[in-house]
Amino acid sequence: MRMSTRAATAVAVALGSALVLTACGSSDSGGGSDSAEGKVEGTVDFQTWNLKTNFKDYFQGLIADFEKKYPGTEVNWIDQPAENYANKLSADAAAGDLPDVVNVAPDLVYPLAKAGLAMNLEEAAGKYRGEYLPGAWKSHELPGMDGVYAFPWYLNTGPMFYNKKLFADAGLDPEKPPKTYGQLFDSGIDMAKRSKGKIAMLANIPAVEDFGRYGVELMDEQGARFTFNEAKGVELVTEYKKLYDAKALDSQALTNQAEGAGRKFQQQSIAMNPGGALDLQKYKKEAPSLYRNIGITPAVNNTGKDNMYVQGLMVNKQSKVKPAAVAFAHFVTNAKNQMDFAHEVTVFPSTEGSLDDPFFTKEDGTDEGRVKVAAAKAIKTAVNYTPAVFSEQMKVALRNEVAKAMQGKKSPKQALDDAVAECNRLLKTA
Known part of the structure; x- marks a missing residue:
């Protein structure tokens, strides 16, 4: 599925430039409107990716509750495999067969919104804005476009693990x-x-995302060009060069992927690395000496705000x-x-106040x-x-240029x- 931060972004990232949607025209030619006025009725086609295998009972119950709340509605749940999900969206969009409600991440929704296929929910459902965390609601704002183009759903973030023993051995405070x-x-x-x-x-x-956490302005206000080669960006790469x-x-x-970095952390040759619950369980079994000394902390940042995967x-x-589709997306x-x-x-x-529940604030010993x-x-x-x-092409371009530095x-x-020149070139061809 999706649930580690790495897995949550791996599928979304596959979209890249595949969803050009040339057959669908510009943002002014997609048809339809951003109005959701009218009676909540009819059949809503609802598409997720890779959720049915593990969460069939949850979604079937959810759908039954919605249909009970709104008599005259029916929800047709379509679950696509994670593999080639972006290509499936592209094909459905080009053929005019997109479902009424679609599971997306921001990079997946961008080409759909650009092609005029995503409803502006700031206009159609802005009354619900206060129900969500501000950062979550804004997560589907898109560069160069006014509005919000998806209801925020589930979130994740990447805490950092650190090795307290290695900190202490280096004379650093392990706490x-x-x-x-x-x-x-x-x-x-x-x-x-x-x-x-x-x-x-x-x-x-x-x-x-490190550039973002450092406080670098990644794009101009219009979302028309990348700007991470500004002074702060250069400063960040310069400091990493000193570390190197x-x-x-x-x-x-320069060649490490997430899995390789995880092995380095398990071997206790690096002191900090992102991780999740499954990593902890693995370390407990395979590296008990590391497990006893793991601390958990938010990823470093200069902004006071961590990175959100949404x-x-x-x-x-x-x-x-539309009325039923908006009602169902809000209901979910x-x-x-x-x-x-x-x-x-x-x-x-992603809802306001939910994270104050004891379920999220009190450890249970696991x-x-x-x-x-x-x-x-x-x-x-x-x-x-x-x-x-x-x-994804832009990420590779940035990585290659930073490696050269x-x-x-x-x-x-x-x-x-x-890196900025190449990313701006790719942006113009998207």
């Missing part, structure tokens, strides 16, 4: 992990020096049952139903409980730093200038 990037850089250099280069702080170079040269960044950081429900602007994402879903799987409601409480605390004020238009093949400024 005070770094909270800002400045603290992270200083601690990383200290750890590398104390360990004579044997222990690195991190195993990955900065990704686009001091061996405070793992020697394989799923949403888009309403098809061309739907023939209301506080009660989101809380019920969070009891089924480790995700977090590994899942430890991670859940830490993540729930961070997600209250989290924001989605990754621009909806930042495709780490190797000294380019200056941090030149590397980011080149």
Whole structure:
């Protein structure tokens, strides 16, 4: 399914430029309107991705409750496999066969909204805005477009694990992990020096969300071009270059993927790494000496806000049952139903006040409980730093250029200038 932060974004990221939707025209030619006035009735086609196998009973109950609340309605639940979900959306959109309510992430909804196929819920359902966390409601705002194009549904975030023993061995306070990037850089250099280069702080170079957490302006106000080569962006890459040269960044950081970084953390050759409940359970079984010393902390940031991974429900602007579609999308994402879903799987409601429930604030002695409480605390004020238009190709371009800066093949400024130029080129061709 989706439920770790990595899994939640892996499917969404597959969209890239596949959903160009040339057959559907511009944002002015998609047909339909953003009005949801009228009687709630008719058959709503509802599409999710990869949820039926594990959550069939939950969704069947949810649908039955909706149909009972609104006599004269019926919900036809369509669950697509995770593989090629983006391509399926593209094909359905081009053929005019998009369901009435569709499970999306921001990068999935962007080309649909651009093609005029996603309802602007700020106009059609803005009265519900106050029911959701501000950062969650805004998560489906799209660059260069006014409005919100999906109801926020379930959320996740990525807490950091850190090795308390490695911190103590380096003379760092194991109860005070770094909270800002400045603290992270200083601690990383200290750890590398104390360990004579044997222990690195991190195993990955900065990704686009790191630029966001650092306080870099990623795009201009119009969403027309990328700007992460500004002074703060150059500063971030420069500091990572210092870590790399001091061996405070793992020697394989330029090629590491999430799985490789996880192995490094398990082998106790790096001191910090993102993780989740399943990772904790694995460490408990396979690396008990590490498990005894794991601390959990929010990912470092300079903004006071962690990164939010978000799923949403888009309403098809061309739907023939708009009132029912909007009512159903709101029903699925209301506080009660989101809380019920969070009891089924480790995700977090996007509704205001839900995260204050003891279910999210009190540990229960389990590994899942430890991670859940830490993540729930961070997600209250989290924001989605990754621009909806930042495709997989753009992520690769940024990673390649940052790697060149780490190797000294380019200056941090030149590397980011080149990354921005390529990302802006890709943006124009999308």
